[in-house]
Amino acid sequence: MKQARARSLQWILVRRLILLQAAMLVFFIVLFITALSVANPQLMVDNEAAVAAITGAIDRDKDGKLIVSDTKELADFRTEYPYVWYIIRDQSGQSLRIGSVPADYDRDLGDLLRAVDHANIGFAGKEEGREMRPEAYVQKVDTKAGPVQIVTSTLHSRAEADGFIINVTATVDMARNPDGSANWARVLPGIVVGLAIFLVPIIVVMGVTTLVTTPAVVRRSLAGLVGTANEAARIDVSTRAIQLPVENVPQEIVPLVHAFNQALARLAQGFDRHNRFLTDAAHELRTPIAILRTRAELLKEEPQSLRLRQDIERLSHLAQQLLDHQLVDRPANHRQAVDLAELAGRVAADFAPLAIEAGYDLAFEPPHGKVEVEANVLQIEQALANIIRNAIEHGGGHGTITVAVDAAGGLEVRDEGPGIPAEEHRNVFEPFYRLHPLSRGAGLGLNLARQIAQLHGGSIAIVNGSWKGAHVRIELPPLRAAA
Template sequence: MKKVRARSLQWVLVRRLILLQAATLLIFIVLSAAALWIANPRLLIDNEAAVAAIRGAVDRDGNGRLIVHETGELAAFRQGFPNVWYIVRDGSGQSVRFGNIPDVYARNFGDLLGEADHATIGFSEDDLRPEAYLEKVSTKAGTVQILAATRSSRNETDGLEVNISATVDVARNPDGSRNWEKALPALAVIIIILLLPIVLVMGTTTLVTTPAVVRRSFAGLVETARQAARIDIGTRAMQLPVKNVPQEIAPLVHAFNQALARLAQGYDRHNRFLTDAAHELRTPIAILRTRAELLKQEPQSARLLHDIERLSHLAQQLLDHQLLDRPADQCRIIDLTDLGSRVAADFAPLAIEAGYDLAFEPAPNTARVEVNVLQIERALANLVRNAIDHGGGSGTITIAVDAAGGVEVRDEGPGIPVEEHENVFEPFYRLQPQSRGAGLGLNLARQIALLHDGTIRILAGSWRGARIRMELPVRS
């Protein structure tokens, strides 16, 4: 079955932000175009505004001569543009002039400009002569041409001049109506040319900045996830912090903390039950052992003593599980050789009684490890007890310590099949259902080794019997 890959929230946000920005920009342009289409505005620059102000002031006197009244609009415009000048001409050749008119505009422009509806007259950038605007307009005096500008020279500028010019001419049919079939493709290309750079810039900016912003926003969540990954059986009461977690994720963290608390409580109740049960069993087991030892030496009484011993060993292993909850601050640095020799001395009588010889091989150099002494001692004791129970009842059981922080327990029994090397570490798993062991010793030893960042494994080789090696980190 193909593993489903989780989606990256960061890149989902990036993609959606880019699409949202592009859609927002497109909607804004469409709405702006619609508003301009409905309003049909006309943007006037200064020279065109001068013509518009003069237009309402053009009239004729009682003799039919062309005059320009001093209207309020024209007076206000002159106040804002004191250098304004203009020439008003009608079709009969009459004209009215005002202001400091440059010589080039005082000439007759000929028939072309005389027939023009509107025109902008300008010169090269190095020429100081100003730009002017010409427009044929309808006034009280009839149709006239007005030529106007707000200054007589480019020297009169305020220091910065910005000219923006845009002309849009839509294809038309013979009757003068707009031909949109021809205009729309070109208009679409123009819009794409205008929009594409904006979309690319916005998309690139979003692509570069959003991941950093998202990572920074999720920094608290990432740290909380790292802390959650460090939770194990020894830190089951730990609670994840919610201070730096995003508000949307906080309910999930609270629910996780509550689940941890319930699991810790359940584990503690279960552990207390096992401990209490094991303690309660010790007294009746001791009474049974005493009474069985008083029986006559018969095969049935010997088997009864073995069964009682097995039951006593199981109760002890249940009590040993209490050791897993010992805090880490009870660790101290010891010589592994000393611990191994002490366990060998404790189990020598039991091994000899079961028919074995017990040998101890110390490390050639000091093997210093930082451990909870009681836990490691019980782990090693379970390995030795396992060898006594399953070593075949003969041969030599060897406890060997080396300078690499390793302890090996070897026997000369039937050994453990390779395919069972991992299974035997499971709780209550036994190779032979009728064996004396309870199936907890190796599991307890592995858990203790893991608590000390160590390992425990069954070695494979051509030798006879089983070799189980526990290795702990060495302190220099």
């Protein structure tokens, strides 16, 4: 079954933030449009406000002539805009001018301009004085004097403006039916397209910004968690009591780290209890085994007594190997710079009588110079001793057992026996695995050697080749190789 791919928190946040921002933007625009439709506000700039103030003051005298009454609203507007001017025309052509009307506006506006309901009038260009003409506003309104057209501006010249003026004009018109009602079948697609033109660039900019900033923010926020994960990756059997730091971990992940630390503590306690049990059991076995060996040595030399002594030796060897396994679990701070050649030569010399008694020749091949490694001497000696003992046990009882050291930090033990089949090269390092079930070994020697090699940052393997016998090689990281 294919394992599901883990989802990236970073990209989940990016997608959800983009969707959230887009949804919020659409929501606020819809809310704004709804509020405008309900409130129906009248937004006016200065010139439109002038029309509103003038409209309420227009009237006719008893002779029917246009007049402008001095209303409070108009008086207040004049106080705020002292340069205001306006032209009032009715449908009969009668007109009224108030204020200093610029020359460009004091003329016939033409049939088209008289027919429009409202418009902005402005001048631009390079002609002399034209850029100084202010913008004016023209609008048809209903007054007490009847329908009239008002042309007005709060400025006589742009030179009278305070700094600068911003005019914002928004005109919304829509297709209508002959009866004047809105033609929504044609209006709605236009509204959708208009909103898309307005919203899509904003959403794209917000999305790109989120896409760029969110990964950096997430990486920075999770930097402490990454450090804690790296600490967790370095935990092994020799550092099982370590506790992961929580100082820089996000608050939401702290409970998970605490739970992991508690699990590590429980595992360490259980592992220690298990080791103590094995150590105590091995120690307890040594006394009865010693008693058995003493009593067996008092027996007559017979085939059964010889077989009994061999079984006792095997049992004693198993108990010793159980104790040796506890050596691997000791702290790794008892290391020192060791000459691998000197160490291997000493162990080979110790095993020479045992190898010769078993029918072998034992050779030692030192390197050219010192090969120094940082190691626990007792552990490396134990690993090499187990491999040599294994070669004596399974080397066929003839030939030469060679112990070799090279400048790369390699320790090799070679025999000329039947060897180890290639398909068994990995299995022989498993605990209690024996290539020959009836052999005297307990199946712990090579497993212990592998644990010691890994504990020192090295490795152990069965070397493949066309030679006869088994070649077992330990590689340890050398400090230096002296010529």
